[in-house]
Amino acid sequence: MVLSKNKKYQYLFFSILCVYTIFNGGNSNILIQLNFILISLLFLYCLKDKNYILHFKIFYLKNRISIFFYTLFLFYLVFQIIPLPIEYLKLFSPFKYDHISELSTNIQYSSISLSPSNSFFQILNFISLLILVFILKMIFYTNKHKNRLFFFLTFIGAFASCVAVYFYLIGNPDFWIIKNINKSAATGFFISRAVFSCFLTMCFFSGIEYLKMIDRYRKNDADVFFNKIYIRIFLLFITIGIITSFSKIGNFLFISLITLYILQTFYINDKKNKFFLFTLLLIILFDVLILGFYFGSEKLINRYSFLQNDIYEYLPYSTDNNFSRGTIVKFALSASKKFILFGYGGGGFENLFKINFNILSTNYASHAHSDIVEFIGEFGLIGFILIILSLLSLFSKKKFFSFKNFLLCYLLIFILIFDFSLHVPIIQLLFVLLISISYERSDNI
Secondary structure, eight states: OOOOHHHHHHHHHHHHHHHHHHTGGGOSHHHHHHHHHHHHHHHHHHTTSHHHHHHHHHHHHHSHHHHHHHHHHHHHHHHHHSOEEHHHHHHHOHHHHHHHHTSSSOOOEEOSSSOHHHHHHHHHHHHHHHHHHHHHHHHOOSHHHHHHHHHHHHHHHHHHHHHHHHHHHTTOOOBTTBOOOOTTSOOTTOSOHHHHHHHHHHHHHHHHHHHHHHHHHSOSOHHHHHHHHHHHHHHHHHHHHHHHHTOHHHHHHHHHHHHHHHHHHHHHOOGGGHHHHHHHHHIIIIIIIIHHHHHHTTHHHHHHTHHHHHGGGGSTTOOOOSOOHHHHHHHHHHHHGGGTTTOSOTTOHHHHHHHHTTTOTTOOOSSOSOHHHHHHHHHHHHHHHHHHHHHHHHHTSGGGOSHHHHHHHHHHHHHHHHOOGGGSHHHHHHHHHHHHOOOOOOTTO
């Protein structure tokens, strides 16, 4: 079979996504560096094609304000890791200056970041996200290409789910690169079940979008018919993976996502959406209820109502003295006030935690368990404002306001508040990819 030029580039792009998925979502400094190299090489390879360069220029001209603010944000992250004279550090990071002053060694220079090495790799990660958007706009420029991306994301989610459920059923043994820390839940290639369930939720979202949009851009031929069947099977596997992850936030977002789709389908009342509506109802009746109770028994409802128990820990009058999610979030929020302007650098929360709880020996928290709190602490108000300005300039476009993007923002808000998954590269990548895709008529490009 002879592959077209577009398919060759797109399959290379899919290969990089596979690397992200299989290796724990790219969640280590070594993997971030590897992914950055692969993405940069693919970008340079795309620049060899004149048509792709034209697509890149068009996208840049339409979004140059957003790209400008994002570039300023990247330069700001670089500033956080530059060694500064110790007397200047007192101005930019009084907390770190006081901490260094207590040490016996004579330190002349130090950076704002509490972990310069981690911050450096976070810079590479944020550069990778920008390059991935460029690649996406260069090689996925028709609705057929976009549906192909949705199809692949659904497939890779189903594959990861099958691996996770298989290992879960045999007791989650360690196998080659897979280190299954959690023996009582399906995690597959991922260490955290919350990250795994959020990953599958976005893959599920991709499959639903494929079913929703395919009839509008493709005639109902044999290929479309079989693709719908494949997607339906993929969604079934993804559903089982989400349920067996036993992640509260993952199951909650999953069921609420389906509910919002059903409400929107009833509101539109389009004859073309009947198959789509029947598919959603089948997922609710068979996938969620029957398979949910088979794999999760009476605990299913408790996992869907995660806010009932967890939100108590976030209240200011909570007396829980253990290092639960809520207490870690409250510590991160109070500690971020000491770094309100310039932050403590990407990946610096672990060191911040150890400095403040130096009697914990080997017990520590590497994340704040609330992405929004940790991002504010890492970037400070200056960095956070820059990234918000970049997003707002993108959101101000009319084509951004769609039901698809509304659902993504809905998922984004809940994960930002109640989880740490957005600090994992694969979750960041999927959000950027999915929110960057629009169903504008672009076949004439």
